[in-house]
Amino acid sequence: MPLQKMKSGLSRFRRDTDGSITIEALFWLPLVAISFAITVDLSMMFNANTLAIRVLQDTNRRLAANGIWTEADAEAYVMSRIAATSPNARVTTRVDMTSGLTTTMIVMPTSDIDLFGLVAPLARSEIFVVSQLYIECADPGAETC
Secondary structure (H helix, E strand, O other), X not given: OHHHHHHHHHHHHHHOOOOHHHHHHHHHHHHHHHHHHHHHHHHHHHHHHHHHHHHHHHHHHHHHHOOOOOHHHHHHHHXXXXXXXXXXXXXXXXXXXXXXXXXXXXXXXXXXXXOOOOOOOOOOOEEEXXXXXXXXXXXXXXXXX
């Protein structure tokens, strides 16, 4: 009799499909969660890159058109606008009157932007954004600006 009970119990266990989705979910859930985290991290990096481009173009436009800022003022402005996104960013600004170009560069560590820490180890360790703009001459007849 105990052997018959055990056989019928095993047969019932084999036919019973209740809870079978649980096992599949246990396998797929980590993969879906990691995919979601990577998507969020990449979106944050693209957002930071777009913000940096906008800030650099605005800074160079102000330097080239007005000429009222020094390089240090421009760097301080860029850092004030980008500090919330990347507090460890490095900014350099150069105004070259011989070539007539103003160049500003931001270097942002990906560790500042990577929320879940999944993309930074796989990607470059820093995001570089550079913007250049020609300086508008106050005196159009001058040899150089």
